Amino acid sequence: MKKRLMAAMLVAGCWGMMFAQTKVIAHRGYWDCDGSAQNSITALVKASEAGAYGSEFDVSITADGVPVVNHDDDIQGHVIETSRYAEIKDLKLPNGETLPTLDQYLAKGKELPTVQLILEIKPHKQKANEDRAVKAIVDLVKKHGLEKRVDYISFSMNICKGLVKEAPGAPVYYLNGDATPAELKKLGMAGFDYHYKVVQKHPEWVKEAHELGMKTNSWTVDDRKVMQWLIDQKVDFITTDKPVELKQLLEKK
Numbered sequence: 001m002k003k004r005l006m007a008a009m010l011v012a013g014c015w016g017m018m019f020a021q022t023k024v025i026a027h028r029g030y031w032d033c034d035g036s037a038q039n040s041i042t043a044l045v046k047a048s049e050a051g052a053y054g055s056e057f058d059v060s061i062t063a064d065g066v067p068v069v070n071h072d073d074d075i076q077g078h079v080i081e082t083s084r085y086a087e088i089k090d091l092k093l094p095n096g097e098t099l100p101t102l103d104q105y106l107a108k109g110k111e112l113p114t115v116q117l118i119l120e121i122k123p124h125k126q127k128a129n130e131d132r133a134v135k136a137i138v139d140l141v142k143k144h145g146l147e148k149r150v151d152y153i154s155f156s157m158n159i160c161k162g163l164v165k166e167a168p169g170a171p172v173y174y175l176n177g178d179a180t181p182a183e184l185k186k187l188g189m190a191g192f193d194y195h196y197k198v199v200q201k202h203p204e205w206v207k208e209a210h211e212l213g214m215k216t217n218s219w220t221v222d223d224r225k226v227m228q229w230l231i232d233q234k235v236d237f238i239t240t241d242k243p244v245e246l247k248q249l250l251e252k253k
């Protein structure tokens with residue numbers, strides 16, 4: 001009897017490993033709730049409290065070399081890559097928080113050990129600024145000892161290549177949807193993080209990525225039917241503005 005139980009547990013364990021469940025990533029943190037705002041430190045805390053696997057956020061570098069967390073390349077009329085940090089440091093987010101630096105964001109992330117930090121480096125107009133951003137950001141992640149807690153994502157192939165070089169072994173995922181898993185593998189990347197319409201067009205890329213030992217992520221998925229379709233495709237991560245709803249959908253099984 002005991003042997004049978006052990007065998008059943010072994011089968012269940014192998015099954016679990018073969019078909020690991022899709023994980024939830026909160027897009028720009030968990031912001032669609034009281035007191036939060038996109039890319040705020042509160043949104044990171046709320047993503048952790050909601051039990052998300054990961055919390056995504058966007059980073060650009062100022063003209064004088066300070067990485068800050070903001071979605072757009074400008075904030076309230078100030079273009080980040082051509083502004084000095086002193087010019088934007090007191091700007092407020094919609095929830096009243098001050099514009100966070102990456103240093104502040106990572107310090108809070110370090111206090112929240114259950115949530116993976118999904119760090120998007122935004123494309124910059126100047127390639128030199130992208131290269132500066134990669135170096136400064138990788139250094140900050142090291143300074144906080146968070147190398148194992150950060151996954152990098154970017155639409156910029158230049159940034160992705162820079163990350164592979166500057167942060168060897170760190171997972172780097174490409175966002176732009178125009179490279180096959182095999183091409184990304186060759187470049188040393190961990191996988192793709194593509195818009196769900198790209199995955200719908202190329203569902204075979206999920207299997208191809210898995211066969212190459214890579215992971216797959218899809219954004220930004222707020223529709224339950226699309227969430228379910230991606231779960232059925234065995235996508236590893238789904239990035240969503242609705243992390244609580246996605247978590248409930250996954251737990252319903």
Ligand code: MG
Pocket residue numbers: 028056057058120
């Ligand atoms: Mg983003």
